[in-house]
Amino acid sequence: MGGETRGPEDGxxxxxxxxxxxFGAQSAPGVTVGIGDDAAVLDPPPGRKxxxxxxxxVEGRHFRRAWMTFADVGWRSFVAAASDLASMGADxxxxxxxxxxxxxxxxxxxxxxxRGQAEAALDVGCPLVGGNLTRAGELSLTTTLLGTVERAVxxxxxxxxxxxxxxxxxxLAGAGLRALIRGDSAGELDAAVAAFRRPPVLxxxxxxxxxxxxxxxxxxxxxxxxxxxxxxxxxxxxxxxEASLTSHAGEALARAxxxxxxxxxxxVLAGGEDYALVATSSEPIAGFTRxxxxxxxxxxxxxxxxxxxxxxxxxxFDHFGG
Amino acid sequence: MGGETRGPEDGxxxxxxxxxxxFGAQSAPGVTVGIGDDAAVLDPPPGRKxxxxxxxxVEGRHFRRAWMTFADVGWRSFVAAASDLASMGADxxxxxxxxxxxxxxxxxxxxxxxRGQAEAALDVGCPLVGGNLTRAGELSLTTTLLGTVERAVxxxxxxxxxxxxxxxxxxLAGAGLRALIRGDSAGELDAAVAAFRRPPVLxxxxxxxxxxxxxxxxxxxxxxxxxxxxxxxxxxxxxxxEASLTSHAGEALARAxxxxxxxxxxxVLAGGEDYALVATSSEPIAGFTRxxxxxxxxxxxxxxxxxxxxxxxxxxFDHFGG
Numbered sequence: 066m067g068g069e070t071r072g073p074e075d076g077x078x079x080x081x082x083x084x085x086x087x088f089g090a091q092s093a094p095g096v097t098v099g100i101g102d103d104a105a106v107l108d109p110p111p112g113r114k115x116x117x118x119x120x121x122x123v124e125g126r127h128f129r130r131a132w133m134t135f136a137d138v139g140w141r142s143f144v145a146a147a148s149d150l151a152s153m154g155a156d157x158x159x160x161x162x163x164x165x166x167x168x169x170x171x172x173x174x175x176x177x178x179x180r181g182q183a184e185a186a187l188d189v190g191c192p193l194v195g196g197n198l199t200r201a202g203e204l205s206l207t208t209t210l211l212g213t214v215e216r217a218v219x220x221x222x223x224x225x226x227x228x229x230x231x232x233x234x235x236x237l238a239g240a241g242l243r244a245l246i247r248g249d250s251a252g253e254l255d256a257a258v259a260a261f262r263r264p265p266v267l268x269x270x271x272x273x274x275x276x277x278x279x280x281x282x283x284x285x286x287x288x289x290x291x292x293x294x295x296x297x298x299x300x301x302x303x304x305x306x307e308a309s310l311t312s313h314a315g316e317a318l319a320r321a322x323x324x325x326x327x328x329x330x331x332x333v334l335a336g337g338e339d340y341a342l343v344a345t346s347s348e349p350i351a352g353f354t355r356x357x358x359x360x361x362x363x364x365x366x367x368x369x370x371x372x373x374x375x376x377x378x379x380x381x382f383d384h385f386g387g
Numbered sequence: 388m389g390g391e392t393r394g395p396e397d398g399x400x401x402x403x404x405x406x407x408x409x410f411g412a413q414s415a416p417g418v419t420v421g422i423g424d425d426a427a428v429l430d431p432p433p434g435r436k437x438x439x440x441x442x443x444x445v446e447g448r449h450f451r452r453a454w455m456t457f458a459d460v461g462w463r464s465f466v467a468a469a470s471d472l473a474s475m476g477a478d479x480x481x482x483x484x485x486x487x488x489x490x491x492x493x494x495x496x497x498x499x500x501x502r503g504q505a506e507a508a509l510d511v512g513c514p515l516v517g518g519n520l521t522r523a524g525e526l527s528l529t530t531t532l533l534g535t536v537e538r539a540v541x542x543x544x545x546x547x548x549x550x551x552x553x554x555x556x557x558x559l560a561g562a563g564l565r566a567l568i569r570g571d572s573a574g575e576l577d578a579a580v581a582a583f584r585r586p587p588v589l590x591x592x593x594x595x596x597x598x599x600x601x602x603x604x605x606x607x608x609x610x611x612x613x614x615x616x617x618x619x620x621x622x623x624x625x626x627x628x629e630a631s632l633t634s635h636a637g638e639a640l641a642r643a644x645x646x647x648x649x650x651x652x653x654x655v656l657a658g659g660e661d662y663a664l665v666a667t668s669s670e671p672i673a674g675f676t677r678x679x680x681x682x683x684x685x686x687x688x689x690x691x692x693x694x695x696x697x698x699x700x701x702x703x704f705d706h707f708g709g
Contacts, residue, residue: 097436098541101620103471103605104440106539109431114419118426119483119531123523149425161441163529201445202525207485209441209531217428219420283425298423 084179084198092192093159099194105161107194113213116155120146124204132245135174137262139181142206145285147189147266148340152283153219154275155212157191157268162208165201178206189266216275218344223280223299223359227345230278230353232270234260235288236314236329236336240321253324256317260339267342273351278344287337289377293365295343302362303345305377307369309356310334334367334377406501406520414514415481421516427483429516435535438477442468446526454567457496459584461503464528467607469511469588470662474605475541476597477534479513479590484530487523500528511588538597540666545602545621545681549667552600552675554592556582557610558636558651558658562643575646578639582661589664595673600666609659611699615687617665624684625667627699629691631678632656656689656699 084100092099098106109115122128122142133141143160150157162182166175186193191210241261244254267283274281282295288305296303310333322329344350345359357368365377406422414421420428431437444450444464455463465482472479484504488497508515513532563583566576589605596603604617610627618625632655644651666672667681679690687699 098539102539102541102543103474104438104477104534104539106475106536106541107437107439109437111433115429115431116426117429117483117533118517119485119519119529121485121487121519121521121523121529123487123521125524126522152425153428155426161439161531163441163443163531165443165445165527195440197441197443197529199443199445200448201443201527202447203523205487205523205527207441207443207519207529209483209485211439212426214428217420217426219424219428221424 093194096159096192096194105159105195107159110213113215114217116150116153116212116214116217117209118146118149119207119209120149121205121207133262135177136181136184139178139206140185140263143182143185143208144264144266144340146208146210147185147191148283148285150210150212151266151268151271152281152342153212153214153217154271154278154281155214155217156272157189158211158213159194160186160191160208160210162193162196162206164196165199165203165205167202167204168200170204185266189268214275218275218278218281220280220282220295220298223295223301223345224347225301225359225361227279227347227359228355229292229303229305229357229359230274230344230346230350231313231341231356232274232353233265233267233341234318234339235284235341236318236332236339237321238264238338239336240318240325240327240332242338243325243327244321249324251324253320257321264338264340266340270342270352274342274344274346274353277346277348277350279346281342281344284339284341284343285337287335288341288343289334289365291337292343293378295345296363296365300363302360302364302366303357304360304366304368304374305357307367309354313354313356415516418481418514418516427481427517429481432535435537436539438472438475438534438536438539439531440468440471441529441531442471443527443529455584457499458503458506461500461528462507462585465504465507465530466586466588466662468530468532469507469513470605470607472532472534473588473590473593474603474664475534475536475539476593476600476603477536477539478594479511480533480535481516482508482513482530482532484515484518484528486518487521487525487527489524489526490522492526507588511590536597540597540600540603542602542604542617542620545617545623545667546669547623547681547683549601549669549681550677551614551625551627551679551681552596552666552668552672553635553663553678554596554675555587555589555663556640556661557606557663558640558654558661559643560586560660561658562640562647562649562654564660565647565649566643571646573646575642579643586660586662588662592664592674596664596666596668596675599668599670599672601668603664603666606661606663606665607659609657610663610665611656611687613659614665615700617667618685618687622685624682624686624688625679626682626688626690626696627679629689631676635676635678
């Protein structure tokens with residue numbers, strides 16, 4: 066795809082030429098040299114910081130072919146990486162994709178994978194400008210992205226008294242994943258499965274929060290767990306409001322939860338496949354819903370309708386207890 | 388290691404904390420946020436271009452555990468990526484490492500892998516400032532690096548009349564790889580095996596050539612093949628001089644070739660494991676050896692002592708004919 070392929074592999078250079086034709090149609094300001102040399106050459110925009118991340122999606126661990134098309138796999142792999150930039154309030158710039166392909170992934174499947182990557186790259190405005198292609202025993206897609214920002218929103222800045230705000234679905238894609246694992250194709254789960262296959266990247270929401278947010282994180286490992294990282298990094302406690310979470314989750318998740326015989330709240334707290342954004346701010350953020358408060362202390366707490374609280378993740382609280 | 392780990396995996400966060408302690412000791416100018424947030428935050432040096440690459444090393448394809456220590460694997464994976472920056476005349480800046488670990492790679496092995504990465508990063512002055520950690524069916528290490536440069540040396544600039552210059556061993560690491568594949572542990576092969584396990588990154592040589600070089604490439608797929616890429620990208624022919632190649636290869640490769648019953652010239656032309664640098668320039672380059680000439684035409688040619696020429700890679704020319 067970009068730079069080069071390691072090891073003289075029959076037909077790999079032909080693959081790279083085809084990928085160059087696919088991705089060469091995309092471009093970004095400041096990209097001086099894209100696919101075709103040892104490395105990409107970029108002119109960074111003056112006066113801005115760079116935000117840089119890498120993420121890997123591995124077959125059998127993050128996805129199965131039976132669950133989605135190769136184009137969906139390409140899309141998801143791109144989104145999983147891009148979400149890290151959105152959560153820092155960054156603007157997307159450009160990306161490199163490193164593909165490891167087992168022998169049973171032929172040119173047709175590779176074309177679908179990269180079409181999904183290219184669709185996501187185009188959708189979020191972050192072109193693929195190079196990469197790497199290698200044979201491997203298992204299929205994996207590793208994506209590294211650069212974004213730019215004036216002031217990055219970190220995990221560490223949450224302040225006591227901040228509200229906790231969320232943008233994007235949470236729990237829905239995780240419900241879709243459960244449906245796929247169980248092989249449950251009930252119509253009530255369609256929205257959930259679609260959410261798993263094609264999560265969006267919330268760059269617009271990231272831009273909306275970066276002016277006022279004191280801290281932010283993207284939800285990739287599960288809402289409870291990632292909010293826990295933010296709380297720990299900031300040295301605060303986060304109290305999440307049950308009713309607000311359930312209300313934010315909405316009707317699509319309620320339907321999916323019924324079909325799966327799971328509790329909505331469990332799906333919400335464990336959900337990490339949607340790549341929602343969570344930010345803390347002392348003022349409302351356009352497009353975000355308030356789901357809790359930053360308080361002195363530590364850990365993540367759940368506030369019930371009667372005002373009582375319990376720690377999230379404490380013994381007895383089982384996300385998938387069902 | 389950096390940003391985050393996908394999926395709630397027992398003990399992964401403890402791993403990340405240990406890696407943060409290992410890599411946190413390294414730092415680079417302009418790295419505002421390293422390991423521990425969603426992404427690294429960087430202040431690019433004003434007035435310079437960025438050079439950006441990604442490379443993957445996969446067990447069973449690029450290395451086997453029987454051939455080298457886990458620390459060697461970490462070292463080699465870093466060098467394979469860094470070499471792409473050296474060949475563009477760039478200065479190293481910083482790196483992200485994405486590790487995919489099978490179940491039989493425990494904390495001890497992970498510690499060795501990352502020690503090798505950290506040693507290479509320290510050696511070339513390019514600290515690891517983040518990354519990703521995931522479970523997988525097979526071991527792979529994907530490294531993405533940023534370098535900076537005023538003017539990147541591309542593959543495309545070779546001019547008729549340029550000399551072709553090389554820095555670094557070529558063929559020796561490939562000979563070591565053959566020895567490892569064959570299980571041949573003759574003492575004459577020690578230097579070759581060492582060259583495979585711990586290739587250097589030629590940043591100093593890349594800096595030396597960037598002032599005068601018209602084009603350059605790193606030799607990762609084999610000298611003949613990579614020089615062919617440069618010739619093709621520049622629209623020229625490259626004529627390599629047999630005697631100069633043999634002389635540059637030196638006594639260590641001659642010894643290894645005898646032990647392997649291979650021809651020195653075949654090892655040199657096929658050698659791509661050393662990450663040598665090849666540049667074209669109209670003037671000598673300090674630390675480089677002249678091995679040929681840029682001429683009108685296309686393809687890569689070999690000039691014998693009697694002045695006759697034959698195309699490299701044409702039918703009848705078998706790199707491993709033995």
